[in-house]
Amino acid sequence: MRTKYIASIMSLPGLPEQEKQRLQRVVERFSFQASEHYLSLVDWNDPDDPIRRLIVPDAGELANWGSLDASREQDHTVIPGLQHKYNSTALLLASSSCGGICRYCFRKRIFLDNRNDHLKDLTGAADYLRRHREISNVLLTGGDPLTLSPSRLEAIIARLMDIDHIRMIRIGTKMLAFDPFRVLNDPSLPELVGQVINQGKQIYIMNHFDHPREISEPSKEAIHRLNRAGAVLLNQTPMIRGINDTPRTMASLFRELAAAGVSPYYVFQCRPALGNKPYSVPVEEGYRVFESAKTMVSGLAKQARFVMSHALGKIEVVGVTDRHTFFKFHRAADDRNSGKFLVRRSNPHAHWFDDYDRTAMPNAPLGRVVGHGKPHPQANLA
Numbered sequence: 001m002r003t004k005y006i007a008s009i010m011s012l013p014g015l016p017e018q019e020k021q022r023l024q025r026v027v028e029r030f031s032f033q034a035s036e037h038y039l040s041l042v043d044w045n046d047p048d049d050p051i052r053r054l055i056v057p058d059a060g061e062l063a064n065w066g067s068l069d070a071s072r073e074q075d076h077t078v079i080p081g082l083q084h085k086y087n088s089t090a091l092l093l094a095s096s097s098c099g100g101i102c103r104y105c106f107r108k109r110i111f112l113d114n115r116n117d118h119l120k121d122l123t124g125a126a127d128y129l130r131r132h133r134e135i136s137n138v139l140l141t142g143g144d145p146l147t148l149s150p151s152r153l154e155a156i157i158a159r160l161m162d163i164d165h166i167r168m169i170r171i172g173t174k175m176l177a178f179d180p181f182r183v184l185n186d187p188s189l190p191e192l193v194g195q196v197i198n199q200g201k202q203i204y205i206m207n208h209f210d211h212p213r214e215i216s217e218p219s220k221e222a223i224h225r226l227n228r229a230g231a232v233l234l235n236q237t238p239m240i241r242g243i244n245d246t247p248r249t250m251a252s253l254f255r256e257l258a259a260a261g262v263s264p265y266y267v268f269q270c271r272p273a274l275g276n277k278p279y280s281v282p283v284e285e286g287y288r289v290f291e292s293a294k295t296m297v298s299g300l301a302k303q304a305r306f307v308m309s310h311a312l313g314k315i316e317v318v319g320v321t322d323r324h325t326f327f328k329f330h331r332a333a334d335d336r337n338s339g340k341f342l343v344r345r346s347n348p349h350a351h352w353f354d355d356y357d358r359t360a361m362p363n364a365p366l367g368r369v370v371g372h373g374k375p376h377p378q379a380n381l382a
């Protein structure tokens with residue numbers, strides 16, 4: 001079966017006419033797109049259905065909240081479409097399209113007109129990667145690299161295979177949720193995975209399942225084929241209001257992923273990207289949901305970390321008390337901040353690290369960096 005894509009909310013039979021009219025202003029600003037497969041998972045009788053919420057626009061997206069590049073990816077863009085933020089990892093924004101458009105997308109800028117953020121010059125990118133011997137792994141992202149034609153994907157991977165110091169290739173994709181038939185109809189993809197592994201490198205498929213109902217039977221079959229080909233499958237999901245912001249749903253997602261053969265890897269704080277106000281859960285509430293979910297699942301299902309992809313690095317939320325919130329750099333853009341531990345006075349309304357007041361605790365040892373070494377001056381962490 002080949003999946004059809006729908007790019008107009010006017011073509012959604014399950015959406016009442018009045019709501020289509022009401023949401024027209026939203027889609028004029030932030031595009032809509034969904035696969036028929038994904039729409040078949042929606043319960044149209046439930047206005048709060050989480051699958052519907054993930055793909056159907058919400059009038060609250062028009063609120064003046066957030067920024068186009070919430071993690072300041074532009075600061076680490078070395079050539080258009082190639083980011084180098086962490087020393088051993090590079091990101092190739094290989095595609096500017098996806099199998100659907102998540103309403104909470106953190107890279108909405110790639111869908112806006114006249115943006116030039118994705119990769120155009122593969123030769124230039126390969127030259128950069130070859131010169132930077134510290135890069136051991138490359139994440140293909142976008143957009144979604146599995147929206148590329150098999151031949152384009154192969155061409156990109158072939159370039160990476162030629163570079164000895166690149167040992168791991170990651171493919172960030174939501175296609176196994178949006179359109180698992182992309183995998184099921186393409187025998188060349190498991191073959192490509194096998195070729196990479198036979199040449200002594202590894203492929204990681206970084207999936208993006210947000211809700212257990214997205215793991216449909218075709219999704220399970222696609223997971224199985226990629227697992228059998230030798231890829232390592234992980235999952236990363238943001239915590240999203242109305243989709244997976246309860247311990248029960250998050251635990252169920254962890255459990256279903258682990259049972260299908262996908263390890264939960266990251267739960268992200270929703271980035272404060274433009275249009276994301278209706279979807280963001282405050283940091284401390286999110287941490288409590290995450291921890292509570294972990295109490296309900298086995299060790300295999302609770303390997304994820306709860307992190308913010310901040311401009312300074314991946315900041316893990318490691319503890320919350322009535323008075324304080326505790327963070328640790330899981331990865332730092334500046335190596336001097338790696339592993340550092342941070343304490344902030346509690347702020348139940350904080351949606352991002354920047355919402356914590358860094359001057360609120362001038363006399364207390366808490367509130368200062370207590371990890372190793374000195375903080376990087378630009379990090380302004382104390």
Ligand code: SF4
Nearest residue numbers: 098101102105143174
């Ligand atoms: S799959 Fe990723 S890039 Fe594509 S719409 Fe969803 S969040 Fe955005």
